[in-house]
Amino acid sequence: MxxxxxxxxxxxxxxxxxxxxxxxxxxxxxxxxxxxxxxxxxxxxFGEMPTFEELENPKTNLATEVISIDGKVIGKYAYENRTPVLYKDLPENLVKALISTEDQRYYSHSGIDARGTLRATAFLGTRGGASTITQQLSKLLFTGERNKGFAGRVKQKIKEWVISIRLERQYTKEELIAMYLNKMDFYFNAVGIQSASNIYFQKEPKDLLQEESAVLVAMLKNPRQYNPVREISMKKSLGRRNQVFVQMYENGYLTEKEKDSFQKIPMKTSFSPQSHDEGMATYFRQYLRGFVSNWSRDNKKPDGSFYNIDRDGLKIYTTIDSKMQAYAEEAMKEHMPRLQAEFFHQNTPKRNPKAPFYDIEQPDINRIMEGAIQRSERWKKMKKEGIAENEIRASFKRKTEMRVFSWKGDIDTVMTPLDSIRYYKHFLQTGVMSMQPQTGHVKVWVGGINFKHFKYDAVKQQKRQVGSTFKPFVYATAIDQLKLSPCQEYPNVQITIPANKYGNPEPWTPKNVGDKYGDMMTLTKGLATSTNTITAKLMDMVGPRQVANLARRSGIKSEVLPVPSIALGTPDVSLFEMVGAYGMFANEGIYVKPVMVTRIEDKYGSVLYEFTPETRDVLSRESAYATVRLLEGVTKGGSGARLRHSYNKNRADYKEVVTGYPYQFDNPIAGKTGTTQSHSDGWFMGMVPNLVTGVWVGAEDRAARFASINYGQGGSMALPIWALYMKKCYADKDLNVSKGEFKKPERMNINLDCTKKETDSIPVPKEVKEAEDLFGRP
The missing domain is CATH 1.20.5 (Single alpha-helices involved in coiled-coils or other helix-helix interfaces)
Known part of the structure; x- marks a missing residue:
């Protein structure tokens, strides 16, 4: 058988x-x-494959971080908004959620999951895909976008397998997880887990809660389709997040009770988008981009190429204080909407047919509008596209849908581009800069009201007439050259500096505001009340060339012509220059050049740049201190007196004054208001011993202004921002902003002991009291 x-x-x-x-x-x-x-x-x-060196150092675009003096990341420059984190900085709940959802056998395979591949092949992908975390990483790093066609997909899959095996040999499992999460794009400019954590939850990855980690892992399948902040995808995102909890339960990372509990938690995010137009210190970050670009031209990489701020993952350590910057931006946003509301009120077509312009004829208005048209993005874009000029001009008169700025939020509307230009001409702008005079460290930089809509930087880029804020340079020159005392008296009478005496072509006879003359006046009172005749007298005594030289040595690089009229602030100077120059007074006559960047590091932590302080002696300590005392008089009475909680307690209206002024500072403050011709610009320069802050407010065009000086003066336009900002700084005890006296020289040869306290007899200016009703009260 x-x-x-x-x-x-x-x-x-x-x-x-x-x-x-x-x-x-x-x-x-x-x-x-x-x-x-x-x-x-x-x-x-089947296409270029990575070399050993490329596997060792995968090419990844890394965001450059802007880091504040207190260690906060206040902004980034990025082709891809990515900042890498190490595995040790990832929370355990995130890693468990990732493995449970994306690759359950991650720790048991070597890059290719055989079981998953067979299952996907047998069921044609209907029971899940076969891509491991390593394969997904290889695709993100080296194989690019999905190829079209069956053959193309096969080639890509084979390349993924080969690269995955190589990656597994090259890196540990932990390193691969970190690389994958650092590379993943989570939408809304959130590239990598660190950016995603910050943008969606305003947290560092290590601080993510279990339910927050699950939201981010849920997005890995499709960041747009399962996005938690897009209204259209919120429901899908919640469902996918809850599925992550199911996967964690099935893999033994959660108990059934924990799974059910987590699924009941409402999905919450704290969405904070990061872009060049949004976030903190936007104008400063734009300036910083230019600074790094200029630095890179002279400091190339070892291979001779230029550093790329958007790709090279630099760390830029700045002097900006994130808290102080936030306080300054908050103060600006508190005051400017109220000021703007009054500006709109005064510039209705009924009240001002030429709104927002005053005292100019229609041809001048046409010239202003024409300049704005040709500077607009619409004009530049259409010109570049070769469109005929008559068609471009016609497009400015056709109504179109657009989103425009308002203090209550952007508004969707329909108007012509020409009307939108006119609309934006109504908006008042502001600049705020704060600096530590002893070090030159710039703590605050607010270049405008909204960077998204108004790109022009009012701190460094813009130059405007400085008005009476220039007068301290005249007083300081007289004190330093002639050894005058703040107690020195001069008659308050008009004087005329004849033609050609100092190169001026015509006689110069300045007037006081309100044509008030007659009494004797000390230098203290003259500066406190910003009396033009006293300033003109001093200018005639020392000559404009000496004053211009002092301004130049104090860091003002803008042109200051040596003519008598500079005494009243006719030069156009930037806020940046003015703050640096005033810092010289607070720093005992020593000018310290403002500094914004302390050092720059590459992505490996190597120091590429460190700043070197630049200083020079400008005034004697005695002269600088005497000038500071004069400036203290401004805030005790006169144009800066509204900062105080009181004037003379013997005055009949003392109670009214106290209740009408909300700021109530009682510490030493040196400062000066400034109001320019036709009240187009309002300035306030304020100093305490360890902080100098300048504020400017005005419209883009000088012809756009308030109807009268009641509102169009430094005390009403700019000073409130300074006061609100300083209130916030003093409330934060960690900042250590000084409330003490300015340092007095050991030897003081200039007499400061005036027997008569001039500030006791200085009345509150009528214009200040009138404007206080709108801007002075909370």
Whole structure:
């Protein structure tokens, strides 16, 4: 029987041998072909493959971070908004959620999940894909976008497998997880887990809660389709997040009770988008981009190429204080909407048919509008596209849908581009800069009201007439050159500096505001009340060239012509220059050049740049201190007196004054208001011993202004921002903003002991009291 069976079996093999042979040949060829595909892929037959060096250092665009003096990241420059984190900085709940959802056998395979691949092949992907975390990383790093067509997808998949195996040999499992999460794009400019944590939850990755980690892991499948902040995808995001909890439960990372509990938690985010137009210190960050670009031209990489601020992952350590910057921006946003409301009120078509312009004729208005048209993005874009000029001009008169700025939020509206230009001409702008005079460290930089809509920087880019804020340079020159005392008296009478005495072509006879003359006046009172005749007298005594030289040595690089009229602040100077120059007074006559960047590091932590302080002696300590005392008089009475909680307690209206002034500072403050011709610009420069702050407010065009000086003066336009900002700084005890006295020189040869306290008799200016009703009260 056994013989028969054997013979039968032999017969079957002989009869089917050719089929068996071809089966094994086909199988062998298949295996060989499959292996050769891997070999060919590794040789680059299906497209360029990464080298060993590239695997060691994958090319990744890294965001450059802007870091404040208190260690906060206040902004980034990025082609991709990515800041890498190490595995040790990832929370355990995030890693468990990732593995449970994306690659359950992550720790048991070597880059390719055989079981997953067979399952995906057998069920054509209907029961889940087969891509491991390592394969997904290889696609993100090296194989790019998905190829079209069956053959293309096969080639890509083979390349992914080859690269995945190489990656597994090159890196630890932990490193691969960190690389994957650092590379993943979470939408809304959130590239990498660090950016995603900050943008969606305003947290660092290590601080993510379990339910927050699950939201981010849920997004890995499709960041747009499962996005938690897009209204259209919120429901899907919640469902996908809850599925992550199911996966964690099935993999033993959560108990059933924990899973059910987490699924009941409402999905909450704290969305904070990061872009060049949004966030903190936007104008400063724009200036900083230019600074780094200029620095890079002279400091190339070892290979001779330029540093790329958007790709090289630099760390820029700045002097900006994130708290103080926030307080300054808050103060600006508190005051400017109220000021703007009054400006709109005064510039309705009924009250001002030429609104927002005053005292100019229609041809001048046309010239202003024409300049704005040709500076607009619409004009530049259409010109670049070769569109005929008559068609471009016609487009400015056609109504179109647009979103425009308002203090209550952007407004969707329909208007012509020409009308939108006129609309924006109504808006008042502001600049705020704060600096530590002893170090030159710039703590605050607010260049405008909204960077998204108004790009022009009012701190460094813009130059405007400085008005009476220039007068301290005249007083300081007189004190330093002539050894005058703040107690020195001069008659308050008009004087005329004749033509050609100092190169001026015509006689110069300045007037006082309100044409008030007659009494004797000390230098203290003259500066406190900003009396033009006293300033003109001093200018005639020392000459404009000496004053211009002092301004130049104090850091003012803008042109200051040596003519008598500079005494009243006719030069156009930037806020940046003015703050640096006033810092010289607070720093005992020593000018310290403002500094914004302390050092720059590359992505490895190597220091590429460190700043070197620039200083020079400008005034004697005695002269600088005497000038500061004069400026203290401004805030005790006169144009800066509204900062105080009181004037003379013997005055009949003392109670009214106290209740009308909300700021109530009682510490030493040196300062000066400034109001320019036709009240187009309002300034306030304020100093305490360790902080100098300047504020400017005005419209883009000087002809756009308030109707009268009641509102169009430094005390109403700019001073309130300074006061609100300083209130916030003093409330934060960690900042250590000084409330003490300015440092007095050990030897003081200038008499400061005036027997008559001039500030006791200085009345509250009528214009200040009138404007206080709108801007002075909370």
């Amino acid at each position: 056994a013989k028969k069976t054997a013979k039968k079996s032999d017969g079957w093999f002989k009869g089917n041998w050719k089929y068996i042979k071809w089966f094994w040949i086909t199988f062998g060829v298949g295996i060989f072909t499959f292996l050769m595909l891997f070999v060919l892929a590794s040789w680059g037959a």
